[in-house]
Amino acid sequence: MEVLIIGAGIGGLTLGLMLHRAGIACRIAEAAPELKAVGVGINILPHASRELCALGLEDALSKVAVITREYCFFNRFGQYIYSEPAGRFAGYDVPQFSIHRGDLQMVLLDAFTARAGADKVTTGMKCTRVDYDSAQAVAYFEDVNGEPLPPQQANVVVSCEGIHSVLRQQLYPNEGQPKYSGINMWRGVTRWKPFMSGASMIRVGWHHPAKLLIYPIRNNIDAEGRQLVNWVCDIETPQYKARDWNRGGRLDDFLPAMANWHFDWLDVPEFIKSADAILEYPMVDQDPLPRWSFGRLTLLGDAAHPMYPRGANGAAQAILDCRALTDALKANANPVAALKAYEAKRLPETAKVVLANRSAPPDAILHEVYRRTGDKPFKSIDDVISREELIALSESYKRVAGYDKERLKTVG
Numbered sequence: 001m002e003v004l005i006i007g008a009g010i011g012g013l014t015l016g017l018m019l020h021r022a023g024i025a026c027r028i029a030e031a032a033p034e035l036k037a038v039g040v041g042i043n044i045l046p047h048a049s050r051e052l053c054a055l056g057l058e059d060a061l062s063k064v065a066v067i068t069r070e071y072c073f074f075n076r077f078g079q080y081i082y083s084e085p086a087g088r089f090a091g092y093d094v095p096q097f098s099i100h101r102g103d104l105q106m107v108l109l110d111a112f113t114a115r116a117g118a119d120k121v122t123t124g125m126k127c128t129r130v131d132y133d134s135a136q137a138v139a140y141f142e143d144v145n146g147e148p149l150p151p152q153q154a155n156v157v158v159s160c161e162g163i164h165s166v167l168r169q170q171l172y173p174n175e176g177q178p179k180y181s182g183i184n185m186w187r188g189v190t191r192w193k194p195f196m197s198g199a200s201m202i203r204v205g206w207h208h209p210a211k212l213l214i215y216p217i218r219n220n221i222d223a224e225g226r227q228l229v230n231w232v233c234d235i236e237t238p239q240y241k242a243r244d245w246n247r248g249g250r251l252d253d254f255l256p257a258m259a260n261w262h263f264d265w266l267d268v269p270e271f272i273k274s275a276d277a278i279l280e281y282p283m284v285d286q287d288p289l290p291r292w293s294f295g296r297l298t299l300l301g302d303a304a305h306p307m308y309p310r311g312a313n314g315a316a317q318a319i320l321d322c323r324a325l326t327d328a329l330k331a332n333a334n335p336v337a338a339l340k341a342y343e344a345k346r347l348p349e350t351a352k353v354v355l356a357n358r359s360a361p362p363d364a365i366l367h368e369v370y371r372r373t374g375d376k377p378f379k380s381i382d383d384v385i386s387r388e389e390l391i392a393l394s395e396s397y398k399r400v401a402g403y404d405k406e407r408l409k410t411v412g
């Protein structure tokens with residue numbers, strides 16, 4: 001049995017590590033000419049962190065990431081609404097990591113090549129099509145110049161190609177454009193002195209005029225002890241450009257919405273103006289698909305269930321897919337049945353997260369306070385919303401996304 005994984009992103013590399021641990025042969029074909037540390041921040045929530053720690057990666061991740069201590073919520077006037085601990089600080093048996101996507105990818109790549117062999121990852125191979133039936137799968141590739149490469153046969157092919165999946169398009173040629181939420185996102189990283197706990201994930205305001213998410217992703221990056229701090233600003237915006245993780249953004253398009261955000265814990269305009277680089281990304285997703293598995297071909301991660309990049313679930317759900325697919329391949333001698341079993345488990349679960357991210361996101365607390373106060377400052381948060389209601393809103397998202405503590409206690 002050999003699994004051919006298409007894409008060496010977060011899902012592809014994690015799947016490689018899990019299959020290798022299970023004794024299932026695999027290799028990875030990646031379109032990029034080389035694997036470089038690209039992207040900005042990602043959070044690894046406890047359910048996903050548990051899987052990575054079980055792969056023996058806790059030490060490697062702890063060296064490069066910030067161990068998230070707490071979530072904090074403020075309105076756009078800088079008034080404190082709510083906070084709660086995260087990861088081990090909240091009683092989970094694993095840490096939550098705030099990490100640069102590139103650092104996460106490199107930790108996974110180093111572990112995979114050390115364990116499975118460097119020859120198991122080949123770059124410069126863009127998959128263009130897969131022929132599949134119940135007996136075999138053959139993947140076709142081209143090199144970085146668009147020249148065809150020899151086809152590759154495998155027992156199973158898994159598309160871990162991310163949001164621009166060619167194989168999803170092959171399976172669903174009439175799917176159409178991604179759905180735009182009406183919210184555009186500007187993202188970046190800033191070198192800044194630690195503030196608040198130095199490991200806080202902070203959410204401020206609501207999409208009109210602006211919502212800001214901030215968390216540090218690297219510690220001690222220079223002699224002054226600064227951190228690399230990730231931020232994402234969401235603004236309701238009618239127009240947007242096609243999704244591209246590397247598209248550059250402009251300060252003038254979003255900073256004016258936060259011009260007065262001079263808080264005692266952070267001067268937001270100064271902080272944003274000091275960013276290394278600014279990226280722009282539309283909050284888009286795609287409707288859940290009716291199926292992912294076709295004979296010996298299946299989809300995983302963003303290729304299977306692109307969702308709004310909010311709530312740190314893009315990476316987490318990809319990692320959970322890897323665990324379910326590996327378990328299914330271990331349990332079923334017939335690969336076609338295994339891919340169906342994987343789909344039966346993960347498709348409904350991820351569909352719920354896609355839909356929750358649209359209607360009841362992890363920052364629903366901020367929306368509720370915005371709605372109840374009419375976007376005005378409050379005298380006391382207790383007059384606006386009770387602590388019990390705040391906790392209920394927070395727990396509700398964790399349950400849908402699958403990382404409430406009760407559930408993690410029962411899942412093996």
Ligand SMILES: Cc1cc2nc3c(=O)[nH]c(=O)nc-3n(C[C@H](O)[C@H](O)[C@H](O)COP(=O)(O)OP(=O)(O)OC[C@H]3O[C@@H](n4cnc5c(N)ncnc54)[C@H](O)[C@@H]3O)c2cc1C
Binds near residue numbers: 126166315
């Ligand atoms: C350049 C980049 C930057 C990103 N930045 C962020 C970020 O800052 N914050 C965030 O939350 N998420 C970011 N993401 C997305 C995030 O990694 C995913 O949402 C999540 O981790 C799920 O992982 P995935 O494996 O499904 O997809 P990805 O991690 O996107 O990996 C997909 C991989 O497949 C490769 N690939 C694509 N098509 C083909 C093909 N036809 N043949 C072979 N290989 C192919 C890609 O080059 C990539 O390496 C980024 C993704 C990319 C590719």
